[in-house]
Amino acid sequence: MTPIEAFLPSATSWSLDWDGIDAAYPWIAALRGAAHDPVHHREGDVWTHTRMVVEELVADPEWRGLPDDLRLAAFAAALLHDVAKPATAKTEMVDGVERVHHHGHSRVGAVMARGILWRQDFEPRLREMACALIARHQVPFWCHEREYEDARRIVADQSLSSGNRLLAILARADARGRICDDRDMMELAVEEYRSIADRHECLDQPFPFAGERERFLYLSRRGELDPRYPIGGPSDRPELTVMSALPGAGKSTWIRTNADGRPVVSLDEIRRGLRIDPSKPQGAVIEAGKEAAKEHLRAKRSFVWDTTNVTRDMRERMIGLGVSYGFAIRIVALEAPHRELHRRNREREHPVPGVVIDRLVGKWEHPGLSECDRLEAPALGSAPETAQLASPAWSPSP
Secondary structure (H helix, E strand, C coil): CCCCHHHHEEEEEECCCHHHHHHHHHCCCHHCCCCCCCCCCCCCCCHHHHHHHHHHHHHCCCHHHCCHHHHHHHHHHHHCCCCHHHHEEEEEEEEEEEEEECCCCHHHHHHHHHHHHHHCCCCCHHHHHEEEEEEHHHHHHHHHHHHHHHHHHHHHHCCCCCCCHHHHHHHHHHHCCCCCCCCCHHHHHHHHHHHHHHHCCCCCCCCCCCCCCHHHHHHCCCCCCCCCCCCCCCCCCCCCECCCCCCCCCCCHHHHHCCCCCCEEEEHHHHHHHHCCCCCCCHHHHHHHHHHHHHHHHHCCEEEEECCCHHHHHHHHHHHHHHHHHEEEEEECCCHHHHHHHHHHHHHCCCCCCCHHHHHHHHCCCCCCCCEEEEHHHHCCCCCCCCCCCCCCCCCCC
């Protein structure tokens, strides 16, 4: 499959190769003809809107002035921002008019885009920036309506993923790439979003958190605090290490090298001990694992929770327990290029069925800094002590 970067317009020619894009990506077929809401999208189907958004983005002088990597992340996000609309479409009659809703399409779309870009071997750091943009592409349209603290939390969180300026650039293209009565109001909302981020010192840089613990507790809504000021507390908390990786990404190798003698609760080992097929329901495996983990939690003993944990909900089940017992939370997110991952899986002593891996890819949500004290994601180039998921190291010229 032709990688998206092959179609990225450049200063030598800002033109778009729509024929090439159409021919390259099978997921476009589902967007073409997919119904849109007649109030918010009089321009036509989802693919028509997508093309208009991409064209607005590419015509935007602010986007053109970005470094190449940020332009690529935003370009990929624009192409894929509504990829989940066909899968999430619901219709209802309102005052005699058939309305179309796509509730959840941003979050579902980010997951779908991750799988698409991973299979293209899209650079992981830029992939995660694009997926963060897709997951939040509607946020600038309504953030200004939130209470002060909610709005601050939103822009603080976004500052650690793909950055607030880049999100505003995409949202402006999304507003302009449609036909509706409130387009001007949408653009004003995007400008207000910029102002909120600027007011909180995170338009072009990460929010100034006091520290790891303050950032984690604030973004995960665990207690009332001002994240700019230290909260104190013990510095020697026991640590829960939560692994997050597809099968074949290298969890076992990482644990052998880095666990430092800490006990490991492995759901793979428990599954084999219970003789439960990985393609079957895993409730009994998870419960047995949680009971083993609670022994370490009660003993205040640092340990490793070893399972795929590819969704936020999966991770939160153990993270919530860890926080309630006073543990520091570290997430280790590992990955491998898709061909390499499948090769490794085939060579394992206990390979995971390909259908199971495909199902996990279809759920894959990369961990973020709102989930933990420390995030280690080697593929994203993040060091444990400074990990910021994909925050752009760029600011506009004065």
